[in-house]
Amino acid sequence: MLRFAVRRILLMIPVLFGLSVLLFLWLRALPGDPARALLGEKATDEAIARINAQYGFDQPLLQQYLTYTGQLLRGDFGISPRTGEPVVETFLLRFPATVELAVAALLFAVALGIPLGYLAAKRAGGVLDTLTVSASLVGVVIPVFVLAYLLKVVFAVGLPGLEFLAVLPSSGRQTVTINATHVTNFYVLDGLLTGELDAAWDAILHLILPAIALGSIPLAIVVRMTRASVLDVVHEDYIRTAKAKGLPPGLISRRHVLRNALLPVVTIIGLQTGALLAGAVLTEGVFAFNGIGSYLFEAISNLDYAVLQGFIVFIALIYAVVNLVVDLLYGLIDPRLRTR
Amino acid sequence: MSPDEPRPPASGATDTDLVPDIAVATAAGLIQRPPLLVEAMGDVAADEEGTSLWKGALQRLIRNPSAIIGAAIVAAFVLVAIFAPVLAPYEPAGSQWIREITPYSLPPFSPEHPLGLDPFGSDLVTQLIFGARQSLIIGVVSTLLGLVGGAILGGLAGGFGGWVDLVVMRLVDILLSIPSLLLAVSVAAVMGRQPLAIMLAIAAAQVPVFARLLRGSMLAESRKDYVLASVSLGLRRRTITMSHVLPNSLGPVLVQATLSLATAIIEVAALSYLGLGDPDPAVAEWGRMLVKAQDRLQSAPHLTLLPGLCIAITALGFTLLGEALREALDPKSRR
Numbered sequence: 252m253l254r255f256a257v258r259r260i261l262l263m264i265p266v267l268f269g270l271s272v273l274l275f276l277w278l279r280a281l282p283g284d285p286a287r288a289l290l291g292e293k294a295t296d297e298a299i300a301r302i303n304a305q306y307g308f309d310q311p312l313l314q315q316y317l318t319y320t321g322q323l324l325r326g327d328f329g330i331s332p333r334t335g336e337p338v339v340e341t342f343l344l345r346f347p348a349t350v351e352l353a354v355a356a357l358l359f360a361v362a363l364g365i366p367l368g369y370l371a372a373k374r375a376g377g378v379l380d381t382l383t384v385s386a387s388l389v390g391v392v393i394p395v396f397v398l399a400y401l402l403k404v405v406f407a408v409g410l411p412g413l414e415f416l417a418v419l420p421s422s423g424r425q426t427v428t429i430n431a432t433h434v435t436n437f438y439v440l441d442g443l444l445t446g447e448l449d450a451a452w453d454a455i456l457h458l459i460l461p462a463i464a465l466g467s468i469p470l471a472i473v474v475r476m477t478r479a480s481v482l483d484v485v486h487e488d489y490i491r492t493a494k495a496k497g498l499p500p501g502l503i504s505r506r507h508v509l510r511n512a513l514l515p516v517v518t519i520i521g522l523q524t525g526a527l528l529a530g531a532v533l534t535e536g537v538f539a540f541n542g543i544g545s546y547l548f549e550a551i552s553n554l555d556y557a558v559l560q561g562f563i564v565f566i567a568l569i570y571a572v573v574n575l576v577v578d579l580l581y582g583l584i585d586p587r588l589r590t591r
Numbered sequence: 592m593s594p595d596e597p598r599p600p601a602s603g604a605t606d607t608d609l610v611p612d613i614a615v616a617t618a619a620g621l622i623q624r625p626p627l628l629v630e631a632m633g634d635v636a637a638d639e640e641g642t643s644l645w646k647g648a649l650q651r652l653i654r655n656p657s658a659i660i661g662a663a664i665v666a667a668f669v670l671v672a673i674f675a676p677v678l679a680p681y682e683p684a685g686s687q688w689i690r691e692i693t694p695y696s697l698p699p700f701s702p703e704h705p706l707g708l709d710p711f712g713s714d715l716v717t718q719l720i721f722g723a724r725q726s727l728i729i730g731v732v733s734t735l736l737g738l739v740g741g742a743i744l745g746g747l748a749g750g751f752g753g754w755v756d757l758v759v760m761r762l763v764d765i766l767l768s769i770p771s772l773l774l775a776v777s778v779a780a781v782m783g784r785q786p787l788a789i790m791l792a793i794a795a796a797q798v799p800v801f802a803r804l805l806r807g808s809m810l811a812e813s814r815k816d817y818v819l820a821s822v823s824l825g826l827r828r829r830t831i832t833m834s835h836v837l838p839n840s841l842g843p844v845l846v847q848a849t850l851s852l853a854t855a856i857i858e859v860a861a862l863s864y865l866g867l868g869d870p871d872p873a874v875a876e877w878g879r880m881l882v883k884a885q886d887r888l889q890s891a892p893h894l895t896l897l898p899g900l901c902i903a904i905t906a907l908g909f910t911l912l913g914e915a916l917r918e919a920l921d922p923k924s925r926r
Contacts (some may be wrong), residue, residue: 269765281782392906394857396864397881397899400888408889529770533861551776552866559780567768574768 255582263571270567274560278319279312328561331550338561342420342543347436348424349542353527353536355458355465360521364470368477368516369509375482383474390471395508396529399464406460421541425454457540465534469523476519480512487511514581521577528566619662641840648919658915664908671720672727681714683701683721709880709894719901721875726905730855736794738848739802749803749809750832750842760806763799771796771854772861779867786869789862792853804847808840842920849913853906859901 308401310318322329328338350379354425371383404410409417425431430451433441439458442451485508493503531544532551543562550558652658671678700706706715748759758797766774775792782788812818813836821831861879862868877898884894 265761266764266768269761270768273765277777277781286774388907389903389909392853392857392910393903394860394864394878394899396861397895397902400881400895400899402893404888404892410889410892526770529772532772533864536864548865552781556780559776563769563773563777566770566773567765570770572926 252282252582256579259575259578261581263575266571267567270564271323272316274563275316276485278556278560321566329557330565331555331557336558341546341558342561344436344563345543345546347542348438348540349528349531349535349544351437351439351454352458352461352465352531352540352542352544353524355462355554356527357469357520357523358461359466360469360473360523364473365477365513365516368474369481369512371474371480372478372485375478380478383478386472387471390467393467394533395464395468396533396537398467399461399534402460402464403537419460420457421460424457424541426457427451429453461534461538461540464537465527465530467528469520469527472519472523475514476516480515481508484508484512517580518577521573524569524573528569639923640897648916651919654913655918657911661908661913661915662910665912668723668905668908669727672723675720675724679717679720680712680772681717683713683717687739690766704892706897707914709884711713713875714741715897718875718880719877719880722877722880722898722901723867725874725876726856726859726902728785729793729859730852733790733793733855734797734848734910736790737797737842737851738801740794740798741803742844744798744802745805745809745917746837749806751838756806759802763802766795766799767803772858775858775862776865776867779862784867789867789869792862792867793858796858796888797851797855800851801844801847804843805840809836810844812836812839843917846913846920849909849916851872853909853913856902856906856909860898 256369316338321440326339329340329371330337334341367383371380374380403421405417406419407417407421420426429450431438431442431447431453432445434444435441438454439451442448442454475562488503490503490507493507494500528544531542532547533544535542535544536548547562549555550562616830652662665828675683706719707720709715744759744763748756748763769777774796777796779788782791809832818831818836821835826835835863859868860881861877863878864882868882869876881895881898881902884891884898886892
């Protein structure tokens with residue numbers, strides 16, 4: 252198992268190295284020279300030369316690449332020319348919000364998706380099955396931000412004649428007037444830690460709509476995956492054996508069907524992490540939710556490349572780590588995979 | 592290309608890896624390969640097959656109601672896109688009625704404008720119809736670009752194997768580790784806001800998917816018996832790869848292309864939402880229509896919902912068709 256883990260971790264190195272090369276080339280390929288992008292259009296030639304010398308833009312390309320990679324390794328993603336703050340600091344400050352949102356979205360997707368997928372498979376071809384499969388199709392084809400708008404307009408802003416449905420907050424992470432104490436910047440957690448339960452409840456209310464919007468695609472995917480996987484497993488020989496030896500149906504479902512069927516579902520959930528973070532860009536934009544998604548949203552609107560590259564490195568890292576964890580979990584569950 | 596053509600030394604070398612004895616023997620001119628045998632075998636195979644893979648798939652497609660619905664939506668979408676100038680009641684993006692628009696209100700629906708006006712004083716029906724055209728162009732072009740790029744990478748990896756495979760697939764891994772939307776944003780950031788940039792941006796996100804798919808499918812095919820048979824017959828590796836393995840590996844790629852059209856149409860809208868869409872206001876595009884109407888969300892929600900609905904229905908059509916195609920081509924579902 253240790254060898255498997257080490258090999259799996261070593262395999263990450265070429266991917267991360269390639270990513271740094273790609274990112275470096277991308278930054279160089281951006282329109283306009285980097286110093287001007289940093290200083291703005293009105294900068295004097297003198298100031299540009301100073302920046303070029305300071306950041307080493309006048310050095311040979313290989314030298315520049317090495318400097319760049321060195322900075323990345325130290326976690327230095329540069330300073331956002333728009334806000335004048337180091338990208339990493341803003342990231343860390345805003346990251347808890349996005350984690351909170353992503354976790355809420357995943358909880359929504361998993362808590363609803365696995366039971367729905369399971370029930371649909373149990374009565375394959377029935378009404379519930381047809382409804383679930385159709386709804387999951389619709390969930391995949393609606394653009395995330397359209398769904399976000401829809402939810403916002405119906406449940407937060409209020410449609411004429413349907414105002415009674417608009418009971419949830421339309422934007423932000425917490426009502427400002429609540430004046431909650433923040434320790435970890437995970438607002439729900441903060442509320443629980445400090446005993447300000449009303450603050451925690453308020454933060455949860457603010458999470459509901461964004462989490463549903465963000466969780467819709469993972470939900471659809473989890474439902475379909477669970478359904479397909481359960482359908483596969485119930486036709487296996489060992490299920491027939493279990494039935495033949497007279498195990499109670501509940502036990503078969505729990506111990507044999509679900510446990511085996513959930514393996515691919517776990518992988519799919521792991522693979523959703525990157526998509527969740529990217530989807531957060533769109534969702535947080537609609538709900539003015541102050542996480543890294545809306546930070547990136549602002550960065551894209553202002554062509555703030557420092558933030559953009561930081562975000563790509565960040566997401567690629569998270570993605571790589573999540574894939575690693577999923578692979579290791581798999582190796583742990585299924586020893587056959589370790590030798591591959 | 593006929594099999595008795597004189598072989599260039601380079602490909603002889605690659606064949607040697609596969610079947611040393613035959614390759615050496617043919618290279619030395621010891622075995623005369625009968626060209627007629629190969630051709631005759633092709634004829635026999637065609638006769639005895641009865642229903643081909645594609646014919647069978649088509650029959651299964653016709654019997655599948657969701658395939659019919661998907662195909663109907665796709666057909667309607669393509670027809671609307673092509674005949675937009677005939678179908679639409681007015682010129683697109685004319686802003687002819689800009690004087691009737693105020694910051695707080697839009698004129699009510701009328702027989703001249705069944706869905707009213709958009710915030711720029713153009714007829715909404717006309718804009719929606721012309722939006723189909725834009726979605727079709729961007730969707731098809733970007734999917735084709737992604738398909739070609741992915742097919743080249745995947746074909747190289749699957750066709751050559753060895754270190755080519757290793758290098759190409761690591762590159763694909765890197766591209767896959769960047770979420771598609773961010774990849775698209777990066778490309779759009781480099782190229783600026785122009786229509787080609789949007790298509791390339793969406794295509795870039797699809798390249799790794801196609802590359803992986805084609806490689807996997809080619810690897811699976813190349814282990815099959817008919818490939819072994821072709822090798823035994825002394826066919827060149829290039830011929831085997833290009834005229835046997837590759838055509839047989841295209842099924843999953845075709846399915847993915849159909850599904851990618853749906854993704855592409857959704858992603859155009861997402862790029863528009865992020866402010867990276869086509870900057871030309873004269874072009875009607877669903878994503879931008881939706882985004883530009885967001886400040887009227889409460890007073891005129893249909894301005895946001897109708898383009899959103901168009902995107903969703905079109906994407907649904909391609910998704911239904913793609914999934915039905917996948918089922919039809921899947922040997923497991925043939926019962």
